[in-house]
Amino acid sequence: MxxxxxxxxxxxxxxxxxxxxxxxxxxxxxxxxxxxxxxxxxxxxxxxxxxxxxxxxxxxxxxxxxxxxxxxxxxxxxxxxxxxxxxxxxxxxxxxxxxxxxxxxxxxxxxxxxxxxxxxxxxxxxxxxxxxxxxxxxxxxxxxxxxxxxxxxxxxxxxxxxxxxxxxxxxxxxxxxxxxxxxxxxxxxxxxxxxxxxxQKTDYHLKVKQMKFFLTNPYMLRLYFTAALLMGVFVSVYNYLTFRLEAEPFSLSHFVIAFIFLMYIFGVFGTMIVGRLSRIFPMNNILKASILSMIIGAALLISGNIYILIFGLGLFTLSFFAAHTMASQMTALYAKRGKSSATSIYWLFYYFGSSILGSGTGYLLHAYSWNVFIAVLIIAIITALLLTTFNPIPKARIKN
CATH class of the missing domain: 1.20.1250.20 (MFS general substrate transporter like domains)
Incomplete structure (x- = not known):
């Protein structure tokens, strides 16, 4: 080559x-x-x-x-x-x-x-x-x-x-x-x-200008907040699902609950599936479909039937990684210049979403119930869906 x-x-x-x-x-x-x-x-x-x-x-x-x-x-x-x-x-x-x-x-x-x-x-x-x-x-x-x-x-x-x-x-x-x-x-x-x-030698003035542009660009900003919301919801579920499974009506042992992390394998399928679909369908449509599927998976986590809950968790996990793959890909591909700045901001929102929402929802679960906890998470996912729905790809690419 x-x-x-x-x-x-x-x-x-x-x-x-x-x-x-x-x-x-x-x-x-x-x-x-x-x-x-x-x-x-x-x-x-x-x-x-x-x-x-x-x-x-x-x-x-x-x-x-x-x-x-x-x-x-x-x-x-x-x-x-x-x-x-x-x-x-x-x-x-x-x-x-x-x-x-x-x-x-x-x-x-x-x-x-x-x-x-x-x-x-x-x-x-x-x-x-x-x-x-x-x-x-x-x-x-x-x-x-x-x-x-x-x-x-x-x-x-x-x-x-x-x-x-x-x-x-x-x-x-x-x-x-x-x-x-x-x-x-x-x-x-x-x-x-x-x-x-x-x-290249860092031009701090240019770098601040690039970051300001990304942080004020409606298209990129909606992608960033989408990443923060989805990651915060995802971490919340995996942080606190253990408490749900230890309690009635499941009463599962710690050894069995430990293998809940095997559900991450569905995330691999999610990234692979959307990697192929992105060659056929618009990325924003795939992102919206993934978020919608994530809502369905989260709703199934309310069930008192262990098999329905496990199915919901698998769907939720697959959908999250599919959505994350699309959002990160759209961020990287759209930024014509300053790619490292654009993707760094994406990850910054991603991890702050994990820290803030992932921790804050724990207090919510402690104060109320599992159903209220899941309802709030679904509201967060719906917010991400709305951000994506009203975020069409601009005709002109970024010229920062």
């Missing part, structure tokens, strides 16, 4: 890009949420409440949000590959080091730093794909990246749960850290360098 051509489907360069971008998502999200199923063990180890140890999870997402804000300004100053390699290797080393940290406060600090570092991958991955991959192959490449995110989040939680039960939570953290380091090393070796991007 000529060096002036973008990677096309079937080429060796495209295969390496797909494989490595999948590995990057696998590593980042395995590390980001690995503590979630092990909080009770960590609480016992440090002699604190589960609420205190929950900071082991939230610290990483806070770090991620801060990192995305930083890289929104600085990402274009570095080589795309170099930034992603540094993020993957350094975060894996921090995960490994945290295995031997005896102090909870220090582990939380490391969590913030780790989240900050891994944000380097999220800040430029979508920009790299739209720069280096042929437009017809971009949907497949982005779907592969988001599939890595999905499987990483799922496998990190499940592996941590099962390994911690046998060998202790610290050894489970070590396992995820070593696995992530190996993935980072493979990425370093195989991931192709950019051909259509050169690092």
């Amino acid at each position: 000529n060096s002036s051509e973008k990677a096309i489907q079937g080429s060796s360069r495209f295969r390496y890009i797909k494989l490595c971008i999948f590995f990057s998502g696998l590593s980042v999200f395995a590390q980001l949420y690995l503590f979630q199923p092990m909080l009770p063990m960590a609480a016992e180890q440090f002699g604190v409440s589960v609420g205190d140890t929950s900071l082991l999870v939230s610290s990483s997402t806070i770090g991620m949000a801060l990192g995305l804000l930083f890289f929104a300004f600085k990402a274009d100053s570095y080589s795309r590959k170099s930034l992603m390699v540094f993020s993957l290797i350094s975060s894996a080393l921090l995960t490994i080091i945290s295995t031997w940290i005896p102090n909870l406060s220090l582990m939380i600090t490391i969590g913030i730093l780790k989240g900050f570092l891994v944000s380097g991958v999220s800040a430029v991955a979508l920009a790299y794909l739209t720069e280096e991959v042929d437009a017809l192959a971009v949907p497949a490449a982005i779907s592969m990246y988001l599939s890595g995110n999905t499987i990483g989040g799922m496998s990190g939680r499940i592996m941590a749960t099962l390994f911690a039960g046998e060998f202790g939570w610290r050894n489970a953290v070590l396992l995820i850290g070593v696995e992530s380091f190996i993935l980072g090393a493979v990425f370093w070796k195989l991931f192709p360098e950019s051909r259509f991007f050169n690092p």
Whole structure:
């Protein structure tokens, strides 16, 4: 393939890009949420409440949000590959080091730093794909990246749960850290360098201008708020569904509930399905259909029948990842310039939605009931649907 051509489907360069971008998502999200199923063990180890140890999870997402804000300004100053390699290797080393940290406060600090570092991958991955991959192959490449995110989040939680039960939570953290380091090393070796991007000195005035443009552009702003609402709803369901399943009429054991994370596999199907559909149908139509399907899945979570609830959860999960794939793809493809700024803002909204709505709905559930909780989440999803419905793609692309 000529060096002036973008990677096309079937080429060796495209295969390496797909494989490595999948590995990057696998590593980042395995590390980001690995503590979630092990909080009770960590609480016992440090002699604190589960609420205190929950900071082991939230610290990483806070770090991620801060990192995305930083890289929104600085990402274009570095080589795309170099930034992603540094993020993957350094975060894996921090995960490994945290295995031997005896102090909870220090582990939380490391969590913030780790989240900050891994944000380097999220800040430029979508920009790299739209720069280096042929437009017809971009949907497949982005779907592969988001599939890595999905499987990483799922496998990190499940592996941590099962390994911690046998060998202790610290050894489970070590396992995820070593696995992530190996993935980072493979990425370093195989991931192709950019051909259509050169690092450039940061023009802060231009960067602020670009970000201001994206944040005031109605089309992009609606996509950002859609991402925030959908991610907040998704995290809310997976954060608190355990309480629903432990109570009547289900009364499921902790071991059975742990395997609820297997439902993430439906997210992989969601990204793959819309990756193919986007070649046939308008992206905005696919996004609206995915959000509508997400509403149906959420409504089924009210059921007292375990089989209906599981079906609803599968539909809800598939639909969320389908919608997320479309929204992120539309963001990356629409920004003609300042792609890293556009995608960084997308992820910033995404994680702030996770933090704010994902935590706030917990107080709502505590004060009221599961049905009220789900009703509020459905209202949030309907709001996202309205934002998407009244957000047609402008005829002119952004010229920022």
